Amino acid sequence: MRSSALYPFSLYSHYPPTLAISKDEEDAIRDFFRPDSPYPRIPRTPLISYVARVVAKTHSKILRTTVTTSYGLNKACQLTLTRVPGPDKDDEITYRDYSCRPFPSRSEDGCEKENSGFCAAWTGAGYVDYLATGFTAITPLVILFGISTHSRRRRIWRALAGMTMLQSLTGVIAFAMITDMYTRNQYSGFEHADLGKAYILHTLAWTLSFLVSVGIALTGYAAEKGQAWATGPRGYYPIVG
Numbered sequence: 001m002r003s004s005a006l007y008p009f010s011l012y013s014h015y016p017p018t019l020a021i022s023k024d025e026e027d028a029i030r031d032f033f034r035p036d037s038p039y040p041r042i043p044r045t046p047l048i049s050y051v052a053r054v055v056a057k058t059h060s061k062i063l064r065t066t067v068t069t070s071y072g073l074n075k076a077c078q079l080t081l082t083r084v085p086g087p088d089k090d091d092e093i094t095y096r097d098y099s100c101r102p103f104p105s106r107s108e109d110g111c112e113k114e115n116s117g118f119c120a121a122w123t124g125a126g127y128v129d130y131l132a133t134g135f136t137a138i139t140p141l142v143i144l145f146g147i148s149t150h151s152r153r154r155r156i157w158r159a160l161a162g163m164t165m166l167q168s169l170t171g172v173i174a175f176a177m178i179t180d181m182y183t184r185n186q187y188s189g190f191e192h193a194d195l196g197k198a199y200i201l202h203t204l205a206w207t208l209s210f211l212v213s214v215g216i217a218l219t220g221y222a223a224e225k226g227q228a229w230a231t232g233p234r235g236y237y238p239i240v241g
Contacts, residue, residue, distance in 0.1 A: 052077070053178055053202070056193035069189060070196060073126035073178075076103035076189075109187070118186040125177040132170035132206070139163045157220025164213035171206025 052070030059066045065082045077100040086093045104111050104119040111119035142163055146156030178199065185191055223231045 052196040053199045054182055054190055054193045055196040056189055056191075058192070069193075071103060071189065071193070072198065073122070073129055074103065075100050077101075104187075115187060118181060121177055121181055121186070125174045125181075128170050128174040128177070129202075132167050132174065135163055135167035135170060139167065157216055157223070161213050161217040161220065164209050164216060168206045168209035168213055171202065171209060175203060175206060 052072050054071040056069045056071070057066065063082065064084060065080060068079045068081075070077045070079075077098065080097040082095045084093050084095070085091070101108065103109065104115070104122055106112050106119075109115055109119060139160065142156065142160050146160065181187065182190055182193075182195065222229070
């Protein structure tokens with residue numbers, strides 16, 4: 001299989017999806033995309049991998065075209081693959097088109113009309129996710145502060161457990177907002193879409209964060225009570241007086 005330069009998809013725009021292309025028209029299109037064709041070429045766009053929350057894929061057997069749209073919290077990327085017969089009998093040429101745009105967009109996604117509620121909720125989920133990322137960045141600083149201050153090391157577990165719990169809670173809120181919009185098909189592009197890798201990774205992230213916060217809280221509380229498994233080799237006991 002060979003991959004050549006991108007082609008202008010408007011070439012196919014006058015063919016309705018239900019209308020088959022004749023052999024002469026197919027030969028003309030194949031000649032247009034031949035490597036030695038005299039027609040001008042459009043430079044190939046680099047194919048960038050984008051991990052998305054929701055992925056929608058459509059396929060047309062007549063046009064031999066597959067369109068994959070990946071929706072993230074702040075942008076949507078569309079990959080179009082078209083396969084046409086090559087010069088040889090068993091040869092095939094693949095043409096790719098990859099582009100991204102802000103998502104949701106006021107002009108393209110109807111944010112000022114019928115999809116105003118969806119756009120507000122999806123944008124809000126993005127802000128909540130940024131907040132979770134902020135808590136994730138602050139947590140290592142709390143750890144460094146705790147291990148560098150001997151007098152406060154015994155009490156720092158509360159701050160650390162609180163930060164990881166906040167990270168988990170904001171992740172759960174973003175997860176719930178995205179899940180609700182996906183399951184209720186609040187956006188027309190989600191009708192035949194599947195959940196993407198970013199959705200799964202996000203779920204694992206807040207689940208792990210929650211388990212870590214619970215573990216820190218239990219260990220810190222047990223250490224304050226003098227449990228040997230929690231205090232380690234340098235255990236401490238509360239002063240009663």
